[in-house]
Amino acid sequence: MGVDILGLESIEKEITKKYSRKSMDEAEQRALKAGGNMMRNKVATQLYNYRDTGKLSIGTDLKEAKKLGNEYVAYLYWRGEHSSLAHLVNNGYHDRAGNFIKPKGYQKVDTTVKINADLYYSLLKRELNK
Structure with a gap:
């Protein structure tokens, strides 16, 4: 099956003809979850190397992907009262x-x-190609 591609709009039309919007949304969520978990693990490992008590790296978590407008967004965050500590460690502070x-x-x-x-x-x- 050949596809003629003339622009971004035609690409989107061809994809929506072949796949339903629901299946594309599920694939995007699955891909964001896999990529987000990988990034969360990398960040937690790096923070664990600079630990004091280790709570900052253990508290690293990933929020479920949500649709905002036309995009899916997943956030990396810190559970508990460590969010301000994570900001201070990453950005520094003034005494x-x-x-x-x-x-x-x-x-x-x-x-x-x-x-x-x-x-x-x-x-x-790779996840979207599955």
Whole structure:
């Protein structure tokens, strides 16, 4: 079966002819869950290396994918009262004297996400091809 592709609109029309919207939504959710779990594990491993009590890496979790507009979005977050701690560890903070403090895990979440972006997208592609 051959397909002529002229633009993005024609690609979307051909895909919707072949697959139903429900099956595409389920495939997108499955792909986001697999990719999100992989990224959560990578981030938790990096944070565990800079642990004090280990609660920050253990509290790393992934919210279920939700549809916002035309896109599915899954969020990486920290359970409990560790969300503010995760923000401070990743971005640093100023103490009362005005000095900027860089914790041991400074920018580790951002760096881990950037380094593993290619692996994340290849995992999404593989899941969507199933």
